[in-house]
Amino acid sequence: MTAVEARDLRRTFLTRTGVLRRTAKEVEAVRGVSFEIERGELFGLLGPNGAGKTTTIKMLITLLLPTSGTARVLGHDVVDDVREVRRRIGYVFGGDRGLYERLSALDNLRYFSELYGVPPREQRARIGELLEMVGLTGRERERVEGFSRGMRQRLHIARGLLHDPEVLFLDEPSIGIDPVGARELRATIASLIDVGKTVLLTTHYMFEADELCDRIAVIRAGEIVAEGTPAHLKGLVSVGSVVEIETYGVADAAVTDIGAIAGVKSVAVEERGQMQVLIVRCDAGAQVTQAALAGLDGVRVGRVGTREPTLEDAYVELVSRT
Numbered sequence: 129m130t131a132v133e134a135r136d137l138r139r140t141f142l143t144r145t146g147v148l149r150r151t152a153k154e155v156e157a158v159r160g161v162s163f164e165i166e167r168g169e170l171f172g173l174l175g176p177n178g179a180g181k182t183t184t185i186k187m188l189i190t191l192l193l194p195t196s197g198t199a200r201v202l203g204h205d206v207v208d209d210v211r212e213v214r215r216r217i218g219y220v221f222g223g224d225r226g227l228y229e230r231l232s233a234l235d236n237l238r239y240f241s242e243l244y245g246v247p248p249r250e251q252r253a254r255i256g257e258l259l260e261m262v263g264l265t266g267r268e269r270e271r272v273e274g275f276s277r278g279m280r281q282r283l284h285i286a287r288g289l290l291h292d293p294e295v296l297f298l299d300e301p302s303i304g305i306d307p308v309g310a311r312e313l314r315a316t317i318a319s320l321i322d323v324g325k326t327v328l329l330t331t332h333y334m335f336e337a338d339e340l341c342d343r344i345a346v347i348r349a350g351e352i353v354a355e356g357t358p359a360h361l362k363g364l365v366s367v368g369s370v371v372e373i374e375t376y377g378v379a380d381a382a383v384t385d386i387g388a389i390a391g392v393k394s395v396a397v398e399e400r401g402q403m404q405v406l407i408v409r410c411d412a413g414a415q416v417t418q419a420a421l422a423g424l425d426g427v428r429v430g431r432v433g434t435r436e437p438t439l440e441d442a443y444v445e446l447v448s449r450t
């Protein structure tokens with residue numbers, strides 16, 4: 129059975145601009161989005177800032193009415209069967225809000241259990257299981273104010289699961305979390321699938337999407353531009369290989385020149401401390417390393433390497449195509 133089904137979802141917002149002469153402007157945040165998520169699947173929705181991910185999720189979790197189109201969660205319409213949908217879903221938005229800082233993790237979960245109507249007989253066992261699942265057993269009596277961001281986010285996930293929903297929406301859960309915390313959070317997200325949940329995840333971290341997602345939809349300016357398994361998306365783009373060159377003090381003009389070499393699709397500069405790493409994405413079969421190094425004459429160069437394209441390379445190409 130399909131867990132989530134979106135059919136030609138659209139949402140426009142009316143915004144007002146200008147201070148003296150205010151004019152209304154229509155923003156098309158989501159422009160005809162369709163996809164299906166099977167039960168037990170971990171589905172990723174990826175896209176740049178403002179692409180329409182949160183707006184799509186808000187329509188699916190009944191917080192926002194679609195301007196047109198339809199969506200169903202476990203067969204229930206998100207506009208006509210709001211109660212049925214809400215009983216079956218949980219959601220977690222990234223960021224720190226939504227927990228009581230002065231209360232312990234346990235008291236937070238007890239409080240939200242009451243709020244969500246978890247039967248008192250079931251509360252203890254359910255909270256115990258969830259603490260175990262998100263790796264907070266043993267820390268539950270500590271106040272949330274002393275928790276790291278990663279621990280808070282895992283507690284948020286436990287909160288989102290209190291009423292035992294089948295489908296969970298995670299909107300950028302790993303935002304602002306350090307690498308160790310993020311790894312623990314990824315383990316928690318993966319374990320949701322092991323216990324039979326269906327998950328829709330948004331993230332800006334491509335390796336996270338690659339590691340976790342069964343399927344991914346890439347959304348750009350309110351429209352889905354590609355969909356499939358991570359391997360399928362990597363195969364969709366024409367990036368053949370990626371040359372990475374460590375440089376120290378490279379000038380913009382040299383970067384532009386490398387971008388103009390035959391066979392180079394794009395050049396990105398990643399600042400890593402004192403170093404700038406040039407990420408040169410090349411056409412299949414192109415040999416550009418020598419020409420690129422010649423273009424860096426006079427610049428201090430560190431390691432040079434070639435690697436296979438990652439999901440991030442595919443993503444960059446998919447969202448920057450014109």
Ligand SMILES: Nc1ncnc2c1ncn2[C@@H]1O[C@H](COP(=O)(O)OP(=O)(O)OP(=O)(O)O)[C@@H](O)[C@H]1O
Pocket residue numbers: 141142143155156157175176177178179180181182183184
């Ligand atoms: N309540 C609102 N009123 C007006 N415009 C809005 C509103 N909510 C969202 N938008 C606009 O709709 C577009 C999509 O926003 P949305 O938050 O869905 O993007 P997103 O993909 O989740 O981005 P991010 O990665 O930054 O969270 C943006 O242009 C945004 O400014």
